[in-house]
Amino acid sequence: MRRNMYAWINGPGQVFKDPLPGSTNYMSAYDKTGNLIRKRDRAETPEQDIDKAPEEGGSEKAGAWGVEGAAADEEGAGEAVEDALEKEMRRQAGEEKRNRAEGKDDKLPPENLEDLRPFPLNKMFRSQPVLSEELREAIWARVVKDGVSVPVVSVEFGVSNERVGAVVRLKQMEKEWIGEGKTLARPYSKAVLAMLPKTPYDPKNNRRPVVHESINDLIVHPATRQQIWEPVSESRRFTRVDAGRAFDASLLPADDRIPHPELVLVERESLAGLSKDERTQLAAKRMMDEQAKREKVERRKAEEAKRMQVVPGRRWDFVFQDVSVESVGRDGRGAGGVGWRYGFPHEDRKKGQVKIPTRVEG
Amino acid sequence: MVLRIRLARFGKRHAPFYNLVVAHARTARNSKPLEVLGTYNSVPQPPRPGDTQGRPFKEIKLDSARARYWIGVGAQPSDTAWRLLSMVGILEPKYRVGQIKQQVVKADSAARSATKSTILPKDEL
Numbered sequence: 061m062r063r064n065m066y067a068w069i070n071g072p073g074q075v076f077k078d079p080l081p082g083s084t085n086y087m088s089a090y091d092k093t094g095n096l097i098r099k100r101d102r103a104e105t106p107e108q109d110i111d112k113a114p115e116e117g118g119s120e121k122a123g124a125w126g127v128e129g130a131a132a133d134e135e136g137a138g139e140a141v142e143d144a145l146e147k148e149m150r151r152q153a154g155e156e157k158r159n160r161a162e163g164k165d166d167k168l169p170p171e172n173l174e175d176l177r178p179f180p181l182n183k184m185f186r187s188q189p190v191l192s193e194e195l196r197e198a199i200w201a202r203v204v205k206d207g208v209s210v211p212v213v214s215v216e217f218g219v220s221n222e223r224v225g226a227v228v229r230l231k232q233m234e235k236e237w238i239g240e241g242k243t244l245a246r247p248y249s250k251a252v253l254a255m256l257p258k259t260p261y262d263p264k265n266n267r268r269p270v271v272h273e274s275i276n277d278l279i280v281h282p283a284t285r286q287q288i289w290e291p292v293s294e295s296r297r298f299t300r301v302d303a304g305r306a307f308d309a310s311l312l313p314a315d316d317r318i319p320h321p322e323l324v325l326v327e328r329e330s331l332a333g334l335s336k337d338e339r340t341q342l343a344a345k346r347m348m349d350e351q352a353k354r355e356k357v358e359r360r361k362a363e364e365a366k367r368m369q370v371v372p373g374r375r376w377d378f379v380f381q382d383v384s385v386e387s388v389g390r391d392g393r394g395a396g397g398v399g400w401r402y403g404f405p406h407e408d409r410k411k412g413q414v415k416i417p418t419r420v421e422g
Numbered sequence: 423m424v425l426r427i428r429l430a431r432f433g434k435r436h437a438p439f440y441n442l443v444v445a446h447a448r449t450a451r452n453s454k455p456l457e458v459l460g461t462y463n464s465v466p467q468p469p470r471p472g473d474t475q476g477r478p479f480k481e482i483k484l485d486s487a488r489a490r491y492w493i494g495v496g497a498q499p500s501d502t503a504w505r506l507l508s509m510v511g512i513l514e515p516k517y518r519v520g521q522i523k524q525q526v527v528k529a530d531s532a533a534r535s536a537t538k539s540t541i542l543p544k545d546e547l
Contacts, residue, residue, distance in 0.1 A: 370479075371509045372525060376466045377479040380510050385457055385485045398483055399441040399458040400432040 082254055084187060089175040098169045176257055187257050191219065191227065191272060195261035198269075199224055200231035209350075211320060218271030221319045276320045283308035322346070423448060425497040427489065427507070429462060430455065438464055442484065442503060444492050459492070460484035462506060486510055 072094030079085040080096075091097050176187045191199075195217065202213045203224065210228075214221045237244060259272040290306045292298045304313040315321060329339050369380040388397025395401070407413060424447040431451065433439030440462040443455035460483040469476025489512055493499070499507055501517075508515040 369510060372477075372529065373480075375478070377477050378506075378509055379479045379481055380486075381481070381483045383460060383483045383485050385459065385488050388458065397458065398485070399443075399461045400439065402454045 079255075083171060084176060084178070084255060084257060086175060086178045086187075088177050088180040089171070098172060098175060101169075171257065189257040189259045189272065190253070191223070192258040192260055193253065195219075195259055195269070195272075196227050196231060198261055198263065199227045203228045204232070211322070214275055215320060215323065217269045218273065218275060220273055220275045220277075223273070276318055276323055278314055278318050281307070281311060281317065283311050425456070425492065425495075426500060427459065427492060427497050427503045428500040429502055440464065442482075442506070444497055447498075457488065457492075459489050482506060484510065486512060 072090065072092060075090060075094050075096070076085065076087075083089070089097060091100070173186060177183065177185060178187060179185055199213060199217055199219065202208050202216070203210060208216075210221055210224050213219075214224045217224070219227070234244065259270050261269060284307050286307075288306055292302075300313040300315060304311040315324060318324065326339070326343065329342060334342070367382040369382075371378040371380065383398045385398065388394045393401070393403070408415065425444060426447045427442065427444050428451075429440040430443050430445075431438055431440055441455075441458050442460040442462055444457045444459060445453070445455035449455075461481075462483075463481045466478040466480055468478055484506075489507060493507075493512065499513065504513055504516050507513045
């Protein structure tokens with residue numbers, strides 16, 4: 061037993077002592093004698109297999125991508141999202157092949173999907189890529205510096221809404237820490253990231269960003285986990301809205317619960333046979349509406365801020381908010397009036413009063 | 423009868439909350455006033471989330487136009503009410519005059535160096 065162990069350590073296991081930089085280093089990437097399979101394969105079959113799929117991910121729609129283009133890709137080609145990584149790999153492989161043809165042979169071939177299986181017997185399990193540092197930075201810049209809304213950025217980069225939000229929050233925190241002069245665990249993050257497959261970001265080539273994940277998945281609502289036998293008369297039109305209601309009275313239809321309903325709308329328009337100009341017009345109109353709504357909210361906030369007056373004190377500030385005594389109404393008994401009301405008992409001992417906080421600000 | 427601008431204590435035990443009221447001087451503290459000018463929460467609130475340089479603050483709601491009117495017709499503020507009203511420049515500050523003047527100077531210079539959102543009643547002082 062022990063002899064076997066040492067045999068392995070001094071034989072095939074030796075490669076793990078100095079792990080390959082920039083690789084997952086899973087055991088399934090090596091054969092029994094400790095050779096890197098992808099290196100061996102390349103040496104054996106020099107110029108055939110990878111060429112069959114010549115960089116389809118790369119050259120399609122170079123440059124001209126936007127919400128609409130992304131939408132078409134997202135919805136139309138269903139498996140496109142899952143295969144995006146594969147495509148990117150193939151593209152890299154193609155590039156690498158070209159390099160090799162030009163005589164730069166020293167580099168290792170990029171990892172293929174077999175190398176991303178940590179458990180050799182579980183063929184279906186693949187290591188999922190994480191966002192690369194450049195991609196995270198780009199997402200943060202797009203949201204914070206350019207002021208683009210989270211759903212739009214999510215569509216642009218092919219990263220889910222939640223992940224975009226998390227990236228922005230964490231990046232912001234990181235930058236605050238750097239500003240405060242805190243030390244970051246850079247070596248640690250570098251080491252971990254070097255071991256994981258990453259979604260690359262390459263803004264220089266005019267390629268669309270590699271799609272990181274499927275962004276428009278419908279989240280399974282707990283209310284829809286049960287099967288329901290819902291008798292419906294034949295004459296009735298039973299739509300998705302009705303289906304939502306059948307599960308729960310307050311459940312929205314699936315069309316409204318998905319993260320990007322606008323992508324479905326775009327797809328619907330293209331299916332309806334609208335021309336490109338018309339669709340662009342509609343999208344522009346939607347954008348304008350959104351913008352107007354946002355401006356309205358901002359104006360209201362600015363107005364509110366104008367009514368505030370901050371007087372700095374030694375330990376705390378005094379914030380004066382301008383109100384109107386008229387808000388109490390003519391008879392002086394209105395509920396909207398300023399201050400505690402006179403002649404009304406306080407309701408905190410009444411049945412059904414919720415006293416614990418139900419939401420956290422910020 | 424003398425009119426007073428004063429605080430009426432509401433809220434619960436250990437959780438004071440005040441109405442800033444105009445009332446006849448000889449009526450009970452929490453009796454129905456002539457008018458409720460505003461509120462004063464004397465418990466400092468923690469800075470708002472996301473406000474990195476935020477300081478704790480005390481919330482005051484005030485109808486300043488109405489307060490000016492009542493003072494104009496002879497209502498007499500209590501000491502505390504005087505302190506609050508002098509902060510927004512409705513009255514001359516009576517307490518810690520030097521300190522408040524210093525604060526004004528400081529705030530003025532701060533506003534000149536960088537347009538900060540702190541406003542002080544400089545015209546009245």
